[in-house]
Amino acid sequence: MENHLDWTGTLNRRELLGRAGRGAGAVAGAGTLASVIAACGSSSSPSSSTAASGLTLDKVEHATGTVKVLGFSGYQVPQSTPPGMTAKWGYNTTNEQIITKTTQPGSFDLLIITSALLGQLLLLNRIAPIDVSLLPNWSKLDPFFRNTPFIRADGKIWAIPQHWGYNYTQYNADVIPPPTTYQDLLSPKLRRKVGLPDDPYAVITTFAFFAGLSKDANTLTPSQFKTVTNMLEAFRPQVLTIHQYGEENQLFARHDIYVDLPSYSNSFLLTRQAGINAQYTLLGSWSYIDCYWVMAAATNVAGAYRYMNQAIGLRAQLASTKTSLANPVVDAAVTSLPKAMQYPNTDQLLAKLPVQPGVTVKTNSPYVPFQMWEQWWEQYKSA
Amino acid sequence: MTTYVPTSARIRLTRARSLIPPLSTVPTAVYIGVLLVIPGVSLILYSFYTSGFYTVIHSLTSANYHEVFTVAVYWQLLLKSWAVGLIVASIITVCAFTMAYAMRFSLGRWGPRLLILVMATLLSSYIVRIFAWMTILGTNGLTNTALHDLGLISHPLSFLLYGYFAIALVLVYVYLPLAVLPIYAALQGIDPRVLEASRDLGATRLQTLRRMTIPLAMHGIRIAFAVSFIFAASDYVTPTLVGGLDGQMAGNVIQDQFTQSGNYPLGAALAVLLVAGFPVILGGLAVTMRVLGRAGARIPRRSGRRHHPDWLTRATDAASRVPYAGIVTGLLMVFLAAPLLTVIFFSFNNSPVPGLPFEGFTLHWYSSVFSSSQFLSALRTSLEVAGLAVVVAILLGTPAAFGLARRRSAATSLVNTVVFAPIAVPGVMIGIALLTTLDYSGIQGGVYPTVAAHVLLICPFVVLVVRSRLTGLEPNIEEAARDLGARRMRVFRTILLPLLAAALAGAAILAAAISFDELIVTNFTIGAGATLPVWIFSQARTGLTTAINAIAVLLFGGSLGLITLTALLLRLQRSRRLTDTLLAEA
Numbered sequence: 001m002e003n004h005l006d007w008t009g010t011l012n013r014r015e016l017l018g019r020a021g022r023g024a025g026a027v028a029g030a031g032t033l034a035s036v037i038a039a040c041g042s043s044s045s046p047s048s049s050t051a052a053s054g055l056t057l058d059k060v061e062h063a064t065g066t067v068k069v070l071g072f073s074g075y076q077v078p079q080s081t082p083p084g085m086t087a088k089w090g091y092n093t094t095n096e097q098i099i100t101k102t103t104q105p106g107s108f109d110l111l112i113i114t115s116a117l118l119g120q121l122l123l124l125n126r127i128a129p130i131d132v133s134l135l136p137n138w139s140k141l142d143p144f145f146r147n148t149p150f151i152r153a154d155g156k157i158w159a160i161p162q163h164w165g166y167n168y169t170q171y172n173a174d175v176i177p178p179p180t181t182y183q184d185l186l187s188p189k190l191r192r193k194v195g196l197p198d199d200p201y202a203v204i205t206t207f208a209f210f211a212g213l214s215k216d217a218n219t220l221t222p223s224q225f226k227t228v229t230n231m232l233e234a235f236r237p238q239v240l241t242i243h244q245y246g247e248e249n250q251l252f253a254r255h256d257i258y259v260d261l262p263s264y265s266n267s268f269l270l271t272r273q274a275g276i277n278a279q280y281t282l283l284g285s286w287s288y289i290d291c292y293w294v295m296a297a298a299t300n301v302a303g304a305y306r307y308m309n310q311a312i313g314l315r316a317q318l319a320s321t322k323t324s325l326a327n328p329v330v331d332a333a334v335t336s337l338p339k340a341m342q343y344p345n346t347d348q349l350l351a352k353l354p355v356q357p358g359v360t361v362k363t364n365s366p367y368v369p370f371q372m373w374e375q376w377w378e379q380y381k382s383a
Numbered sequence: 384m385t386t387y388v389p390t391s392a393r394i395r396l397t398r399a400r401s402l403i404p405p406l407s408t409v410p411t412a413v414y415i416g417v418l419l420v421i422p423g424v425s426l427i428l429y430s431f432y433t434s435g436f437y438t439v440i441h442s443l444t445s446a447n448y449h450e451v452f453t454v455a456v457y458w459q460l461l462l463k464s465w466a467v468g469l470i471v472a473s474i475i476t477v478c479a480f481t482m483a484y485a486m487r488f489s490l491g492r493w494g495p496r497l498l499i500l501v502m503a504t505l506l507s508s509y510i511v512r513i514f515a516w517m518t519i520l521g522t523n524g525l526t527n528t529a530l531h532d533l534g535l536i537s538h539p540l541s542f543l544l545y546g547y548f549a550i551a552l553v554l555v556y557v558y559l560p561l562a563v564l565p566i567y568a569a570l571q572g573i574d575p576r577v578l579e580a581s582r583d584l585g586a587t588r589l590q591t592l593r594r595m596t597i598p599l600a601m602h603g604i605r606i607a608f609a610v611s612f613i614f615a616a617s618d619y620v621t622p623t624l625v626g627g628l629d630g631q632m633a634g635n636v637i638q639d640q641f642t643q644s645g646n647y648p649l650g651a652a653l654a655v656l657l658v659a660g661f662p663v664i665l666g667g668l669a670v671t672m673r674v675l676g677r678a679g680a681r682i683p684r685r686s687g688r689r690h691h692p693d694w695l696t697r698a699t700d701a702a703s704r705v706p707y708a709g710i711v712t713g714l715l716m717v718f719l720a721a722p723l724l725t726v727i728f729f730s731f732n733n734s735p736v737p738g739l740p741f742e743g744f745t746l747h748w749y750s751s752v753f754s755s756s757q758f759l760s761a762l763r764t765s766l767e768v769a770g771l772a773v774v775v776a777i778l779l780g781t782p783a784a785f786g787l788a789r790r791r792s793a794a795t796s797l798v799n800t801v802v803f804a805p806i807a808v809p810g811v812m813i814g815i816a817l818l819t820t821l822d823y824s825g826i827q828g829g830v831y832p833t834v835a836a837h838v839l840l841i842c843p844f845v846v847l848v849v850r851s852r853l854t855g856l857e858p859n860i861e862e863a864a865r866d867l868g869a870r871r872m873r874v875f876r877t878i879l880l881p882l883l884a885a886a887l888a889g890a891a892i893l894a895a896a897i898s899f900d901e902l903i904v905t906n907f908t909i910g911a912g913a914t915l916p917v918w919i920f921s922q923a924r925t926g927l928t929t930a931i932n933a934i935a936v937l938l939f940g941g942s943l944g945l946i947t948l949t950a951l952l953l954r955l956q957r958s959r960r961l962t963d964t965l966l967a968e969a
Binding site: 200379 | 436437438454456457460514517518521522523524539541545623627631635636639641642643644645646735736737738740742815818819821822827828906907910911912913917918920922927
């Protein structure tokens, strides 16, 4: 598809005034105001099947202009931007925030988020299927990531793996012995000494593992969900705070907490750099894949493909692995990880720490939907 | 001599005129009204809609309110938030009055300088300063370490961080500088000779304070209390960072319902109830104060001087000579400066964690900041947004302040409500509503929509500062100039503008500080791009490093430089005016 609109996120004044005039005019009438309100929160993205139609490899390779990316800043490296193109990044701090931030069609071309949100993004018509034949670097990915079912739905590929990682239970080894069972985490010594990240998906999944539901961690029936949430309620006296990801190393450094779960990626290394003897155990561990997604209403689709292709190339993978300290999807880039994080075989590690599929969004399924997970978490945090 | 008898036609005309708002307030009121009517109306409508999956279903229901009132967690959170707001606002108002009083009446020429210092504490990243509080209050933090080393405690005090104590402390810290400003402006309007007269007539310091100073400054005190209450009760960043699991507030749940859980109608119902509580509580307080005031006035006072024993008189005299306001102000300055000093100190820490432990001196974080293209890009965007927003807000806010300060009409209170309404609407709701409106209008998020949003947020503060200054200026001066033949424009240029220069500079600095630090609304309107706070917050995901301290120090240094430059320019302008006057007289 041609780069028919080269939005850069800003407008010249004439355009702004024109569009603002339209907006103001629309708002002026009470009837139209109702339309504005009706539009608020509604899903108005175009059909998700059209994004890549008419796109050829030649058009992708010669794409220019600006590509607008929404993702975590750690993944932003100059090596991902192809020559002659510019990348404009927006950032999100929580996984769910991307849903709100992509409400406006055309605001972003590419999105980076975990594959576990496939169902949510599909339901909201936010993403377009991806034609991997337009990505020459697709073949260079570790076969596990090319073949993973977690980026597929309805026979189409919807996401391109970019990095992956696994969660773990991190602890201060100078203060407590290595926790080997969930019961160890209930020790009176850990009362108000545990941190949880503000990520209901990650926390509830981890506690489902603790409850012995590792096979069904993302497909919990109401009774299983009750078991897991009861465990979390019983665990409440241990919890000091529910923090943002990345804050845990400061909590350890100040001795506010002795255990954090689930921690992820490079967290234990940063904690060690803060002078704490941080160790981790794979108790309750599982993996996730962060992926590129092409937005259904992308305005520079060819540019998005070109950018994405470059980002999964070895050079960009080496760079983004170094800055984000997340595991690469191209095996040769593992050397960019610090020694303490390197691993010999991706497939073996992933077999041990299985990737989780994400929670259903269907309210008529036998499983507790994602919405219920979120609402329960809200009440847990506020109680 | 003829007696003026108003005709019924004249009375009607006067009444009709009183219903027309001052013309100069109209652009601001319309701007804010239009930009607020959307979030306001959508907030109310959303609260009656049914929740879909990160959407709303347009079938009306009262189920959201039912949920708020029946799920104990929610209504308890509302009560807790209002209670925290009231406690924090009470502490802030007392502290702010003490500081403003000392600056105005006790500290002489150091007063205005101290005010600048107080405002300067606002000029580095709000998030980074809250992180600094965590370094101060943490288990092995500076406070616990100091108390332990002094032998005052054997175990760390665990209540300092993560709970309502920490929330209240940090909220007082965050909003105290904002509250000092309106009270100081109100005290500026009090002629010190009035207070001297009160003392000459035999009133004690305390009586003068109670019967003269406080009533005369009541307008500023009320503003300070109301603003602190609203901001503290609806804050969500502070409880998120220092509240822990035991210290949550309604702002957190509202924010989460819009950005995490996707139940917009429930978030809206909570927001409507939270906001609706503000006028009810503030109105209730005002009525209570009035009733108490009347009851107090009815208590018969003992006539004549009371005879105290000599020792008591001497002790009272000695006590009254203690500069309480100055001492308390000094302590409060330490309180306000502590996080900033912590940030500065730890910006040289050779450790990736932006706090304890201190592992050696390095300048590495400063060089890393300047070599970060992400930082430089975000800084550029922030400067662009803040610069444009401040100019527009001054242009809109100053005439509005004139209208509100110089003309009273029935419509004035309505305009007043509209102008200050953005303070009462939760930022997250403004952000969401603007995002969806941009979507509908086909305008992409970016710098200009963010500027429009920031103007909405900072305009009330510009009006507040300029109006407070104008209230303290004698209108007779303007009238005298007009009587002597000067046109309105000349009066404005030669009399009002010089008198207002400092207030305008202060308003611009305050507005720039708020705009530069704004995160909640910007997060939704900036689109593909990032201002500094958005970028800093996004850094948290992969672990905040000490570089954020360096960024905060650089912002603080830059802002102080700007203030110094402004002060020098104002001084230069004043000396030029003096020279011109002398030359003219010669």
